[in-house]
Amino acid sequence: MAGTDKRKQSLYFPEDMLKEIQEEANRQDRSLSWIVQQAWKIARNEIMRFPSVNDVIGSGDRGVPGPEGRE
Numbered sequence: 001m002a003g004t005d006k007r008k009q010s011l012y013f014p015e016d017m018l019k020e021i022q023e024e025a026n027r028q029d030r031s032l033s034w035i036v037q038q039a040w041k042i043a044r045n046e047i048m049r050f051p052s053v054n055d056v057i058g059s060g061d062r063g064v065p066g067p068e069g070r071e
Contacts, residue, residue: 011036021036
């Protein structure tokens, strides 16, 4: 999302994590949104290395040929 494109989205965090984010936002005199956006920018390359659910479960579990071409 670039430029001034703004959308509302509800995100749910564990209470302890939200408290930590709020404390950091207060320390930096920033919004919760700004802190989460910066955290995403820093962490996104690492997060993109995580396997997808389909990689973990494997497509063969649904009767679809897997990467080896077998069911």
